[in-house]
Amino acid sequence: MPFFWPMGKPITLVVPFPPGGSTDLIARTLSNQLPAKLGGANVIVDNRAGATGTIGAAQVVRAPADGYTLFVSSLGPFVIAPHLIKVPYDALKDFDTISIAVQAPNVLVVPAASAHKSLADVITFLKANPNKMSFASSGNGSSDHLTAELFWLQTSTTGIHVPYKGGGPVMTDLLGNQVDSSFMNINTAMPQILAGKLRALAITSEKRSPLLPNVPTLDESGVKGANVYSWQAIAAPKGLPADVKKKVHDAIVASLNDPAVKPKLLELGFEIVANTPEQFAAYQASEYARWGKLITSRNIKAD
Secondary structure (H helix, E strand, O other), X not given: OOOOOOOOOOEEEEEOOOOOOHHHHHHHHHHHHHHHXXXXXXXXEXXXXXXXXXXXXXXXXXXXXXXXXXXXXXXXXXXXXXXXXXXXXXXXXXXXXXXXXXXXXXXXXXXXXXXXXXXXXXXXXXXHOOOOOEEEXXXXXXXXXXXXXXXXXHHOOOOEEEEOOOHHHHHHHHHOOOOOEEEEEXXXXXXXXXOOOEEEEEEOOOOOOOOOOOOOEOOOOOOOOOOOEEEEEEEEEOOOOHHHHHHHHHHHHHHHOOOOOHHHHHHOOOEEOOOOHHHHHHHHHHHXXXXXXXXXXXXXXXX
């Protein structure tokens, strides 16, 4: 690896999902910020969607470990998909972890017209009426689905899982009172909560969100062990030279904490993580084990 990295070639941020989602937003934020942090390097975003994010992941692990191909992804390809489908990579061995950029909790929401005014109402109803309350998700094995499964496990209740093809249809049917509830990502739910069309009953973060200060966490509501975050992270093909990894990591951290960036991300409900490669690797391993155990015990299958 030349000492002068980066030079000559564009740096490609591979996003394993279509444009427009949270992961794409983080990638494009970085693509706008990194050039100034890396001496004017050309940074482009390449959306390679398909197979729950594993097509893009496979492309990255096959790329040279030279710092010119980076992976910007949510937790799915890193810790969930390998337990649901056969993937052409080892999620724990084939990446050089760089940093978890941001994280965001899920929020249990119900339509404004719902009779459920609190989390206690929901739990009481579920205990008295097993399999009578529907929980919509953006698909089998998605973060919102796994959160619901974890919630049922920790409260010894059962609900009806209603999987959709993405978050858009979930929101449509939730607002139309076609489904009862959803553990929706805070970024997606906030506009409708603020508009009074959805009611937030609980949040999956360790502490209350400044965006929803009156909404209790699951933990403080007595539901222990159900803290859940969706997260977006940056990794590279295994074998990234140490000096390049440090430059990439430092540039990412500086980009996320830039005064022009950080407030906007916080307003959207993201929490800045910007941790070290070692912290990312340890967290990935713990999340991999956590979700693998849940997927196996709950017999969760891919779409």
